[in-house]
Amino acid sequence: MEKLLINNLSLAFERHGKGIPLLLIHGFPLDHASWNPLLPQITSLFDVILPDLPGFGSSDIPDEIHTIAEMAADLAVLLDELNIQKTCLAGHSMGGYVALAFAHAYPARVLGLGLIGSQAASDTAERKAGRYSQAGQVALRGPEEVVGMAEKLSADPVFEPFFREIILRQRSAGLVNAIKAMAERPDAFGYLERFSFPVTLLHGQADSLVPVERSREMKKRIPAVELVELPGVGHSPAVEAPLETARILLNLSGR
Numbered sequence: 158m159e160k161l162l163i164n165n166l167s168l169a170f171e172r173h174g175k176g177i178p179l180l181l182i183h184g185f186p187l188d189h190a191s192w193n194p195l196l197p198q199i200t201s202l203f204d205v206i207l208p209d210l211p212g213f214g215s216s217d218i219p220d221e222i223h224t225i226a227e228m229a230a231d232l233a234v235l236l237d238e239l240n241i242q243k244t245c246l247a248g249h250s251m252g253g254y255v256a257l258a259f260a261h262a263y264p265a266r267v268l269g270l271g272l273i274g275s276q277a278a279s280d281t282a283e284r285k286a287g288r289y290s291q292a293g294q295v296a297l298r299g300p301e302e303v304v305g306m307a308e309k310l311s312a313d314p315v316f317e318p319f320f321r322e323i324i325l326r327q328r329s330a331g332l333v334n335a336i337k338a339m340a341e342r343p344d345a346f347g348y349l350e351r352f353s354f355p356v357t358l359l360h361g362q363a364d365s366l367v368p369v370e371r372s373r374e375m376k377k378r379i380p381a382v383e384l385v386e387l388p389g390v391g392h393s394p395a396v397e398a399p400l401e402t403a404r405i406l407l408n409l410s411g412r
Contacts, residue, residue: 194395292332
């Protein structure tokens with residue numbers, strides 16, 4: 158991996174392939190490696206940038222809550238350092254929250270936006286309280302507290318060991334910061350309504366973490382977005398259905 162000092166944090170990333178830039182933003186509680194099954198399908202088409210968000214993988218852990226908007230700002234600086242002015246971008250789950258924040262703050266830099274197993278709505282009061290409770294448990298027990306998510310990240314149990322390995326190498330403080338950042342994120346429906354670039358929602362119909370109804374709600378409220386549902390696929394289409402995911406990402410580039 159490469160590392161750059163971004164807003165006083167060392168941000169780790171990988172870069173693969175050639176073509177139109179494509180920034181892929183991983184979900185919680187994962188890191189850039191969660192995209193690895195997709196890479197063989199896209200590196201001949203895209204210049205793929207795979208960051209570890211602050212607090213995850215090999216990136217530095219912020220000293221305090223690093224908001225979703227701040228994560229997006231970090232990625233904008235990363236693109237500056239790589240001399241990339243415009244990019245397609247896609248975010249998985251929590252990465253979708255960051256992608257939405259990036260597209261809102263830097264719309265002129267976005268060629269197309271993909272939201273994979275994600276949502277635009279902010280947390281309800283009950284969900285927000287639940288996140289803070291979870292953050293407290295993670296602070297005490299570390300990644301073991303959330304490793305049970307491995308079986309929910311896919312509808313196919315064959316992928317559970319892949320996700321467990323990634324989760325267990327994360328650090329408690331990074332997970333805690335991210336949980337709190339997700340709890341405090343704003344509603345993003347207003348963002349979607351103003352985007353002029355292509356927006357595609359990709360959602361597995363068997364997603365047990367973020368129900369497909371969340372994407373259907375976005376499609377209902379903003380008919381201009383494209384919604385692609387994958388039967389039998391769970392929360393991680395890039396792992397479970399890489400060919401279909403690659404096809405959707407290619408559409409973002411306008412090809």
